[in-house]
Amino acid sequence: MSRTAQSIEEVVTSGLCIGCGLCEAVSNGIAKMTMTDYGSLRPTPLNAFTPTQQAQLLASCPGVTVEPRAEAGMQLDAIWGSYCDMRYAWAGDAGIRYRSATGGVLTALGVHLLRTGKASFILHVGPVPDQPMRSRWNLDETPEQVIANSNSRYGPTAPLAGLLAALKRAEPFAIIAKPCDLSAVYRYSKTDARVDQLCVARLTMVCGGQSRLKKSQDLLQEFGIDEGELTLYRHRGYGNPGPARIETKDGRAFEKSYLELWAAESGWQLETRCKLCPDALGEAADVATADVWPGGSPTGEDAGFNGIIVRSNAGKSLVADAADAGELVLGDTISTDQFDHFQPHQLRKKIALAARYEGLDRAGLPVIDAPGLRLEQLGQRITEEDRNREVEGTVRRVKEGHISESPIFLKP
Numbered sequence: 001m002s003r004t005a006q007s008i009e010e011v012v013t014s015g016l017c018i019g020c021g022l023c024e025a026v027s028n029g030i031a032k033m034t035m036t037d038y039g040s041l042r043p044t045p046l047n048a049f050t051p052t053q054q055a056q057l058l059a060s061c062p063g064v065t066v067e068p069r070a071e072a073g074m075q076l077d078a079i080w081g082s083y084c085d086m087r088y089a090w091a092g093d094a095g096i097r098y099r100s101a102t103g104g105v106l107t108a109l110g111v112h113l114l115r116t117g118k119a120s121f122i123l124h125v126g127p128v129p130d131q132p133m134r135s136r137w138n139l140d141e142t143p144e145q146v147i148a149n150s151n152s153r154y155g156p157t158a159p160l161a162g163l164l165a166a167l168k169r170a171e172p173f174a175i176i177a178k179p180c181d182l183s184a185v186y187r188y189s190k191t192d193a194r195v196d197q198l199c200v201a202r203l204t205m206v207c208g209g210q211s212r213l214k215k216s217q218d219l220l221q222e223f224g225i226d227e228g229e230l231t232l233y234r235h236r237g238y239g240n241p242g243p244a245r246i247e248t249k250d251g252r253a254f255e256k257s258y259l260e261l262w263a264a265e266s267g268w269q270l271e272t273r274c275k276l277c278p279d280a281l282g283e284a285a286d287v288a289t290a291d292v293w294p295g296g297s298p299t300g301e302d303a304g305f306n307g308i309i310v311r312s313n314a315g316k317s318l319v320a321d322a323a324d325a326g327e328l329v330l331g332d333t334i335s336t337d338q339f340d341h342f343q344p345h346q347l348r349k350k351i352a353l354a355a356r357y358e359g360l361d362r363a364g365l366p367v368i369d370a371p372g373l374r375l376e377q378l379g380q381r382i383t384e385e386d387r388n389r390e391v392e393g394t395v396r397r398v399k400e401g402h403i404s405e406s407p408i409f410l411k412p
Contacts, residue, residue: 087330
């Protein structure tokens with residue numbers, strides 16, 4: 001029988017931590033999210049938790065268990081999970097659509113929630129003002145703040161370090177975060193009733209994986225720039241997909257196209273857990289948004305179009321209200337087969353996960369429990385040869401030291 005990690009320390013050392021930040025929140029800041037020498041955020045010290053905190057964290061941690069937040073009455077697809085609507089959408093405001101990643105749907109929904117008073121603030125991430133290559137959590141109260149913090153953050157983010165600060169305000173709020181973060185929020189809600197009482201919308205992107213900081217550091221090195229020189233580090237946006245752009249204190253600017261930046265998968269510097277993620281599609285969200293490039297990659301720039309997956313009645317109402325207000329534009333419906341074509345890498349990973357978990361188990365490492373995410377069912381879609389290749393490849397990577405972590409924490 002496979003097993004899950006028995007401590008937060010084991011989550012981290014087994015390569016299953018994504019650095020969501022919940023450890024910092026639950027420990028009241030004692031376990032700070034700290035950058036490691038390989039460019040990931042991890043809680044430190046790893047043994048800072050009381051028995052009660054450890055139990056609460058293990059029940060919520062996306063390195064232990066990931067679970068969909070499915071509502072009755074939704075349609076169900078084995079790959080894409082439960083939903084009531086799938087379609088093209090984009091921000092009604094041309095400026096938001098242009099500057100945001102893809103079509104600006106998440107930013108538009110956040111702005112709509114604030115303008116209508118349905119949320120008092122948005123918990124999400126944005127660049128650190130004096131370290132723009134790095135990210136921090138924010139409780140943004142105005143549409144202007146949300147817009148300023150739009151754009152994808154291709155690097156370590158820990159939005160849930162701010163979750164308890166959000167809950168302590170005792171005001172309605174929304175969260176925009178990664179699918180793994182929202183799984184943690186859902187699991188945490190089972191031990192803290194304030195989440196369901198106060199969180200009016202849970203919004204996410206279909207996630208291609210979180211890069212370590214080294215991905216951004218490599219780009220600086222390519223241009224011969226020190227991080228201390230930066231005034232801007234934008235990963236994409238200002239077009240769809242838009243270029244990565246760097247600006248320095250002495251007025252220099254550098255750009256690299258999306259296709260150039262992500263040309264070689266070997267250079268993506270993805271977190272280990274991302275390669276083992278049972279839900280990159282946001283099954284704990286009210287609304288998930290995705291890139292919708294045929295074949296999974298852009299061929300050039302366009303005006304910006306999201307594919308949205310509406311997963312709850314709350315999400316359905318939010319999308320309809322934002323569209324009625326002109327803050328969101330809804331396009332044609334999208335089928336699950338079309339999403340398979342738009343996101344082929346997600347399809348491949350999801351059907352390979354059962355075999356990868358078998359490899360972890362054979363190598364003596366814990367796995368992520370994924371009740372309701374249909375991994376065994378999907379694992380039957382691959383051939384025996386491919387399954388054996390995934391199992392053996394995972395065992396080999398464990399033996400070669402590519403999965404386990406021994407983090408060295410850098411000075412904050």
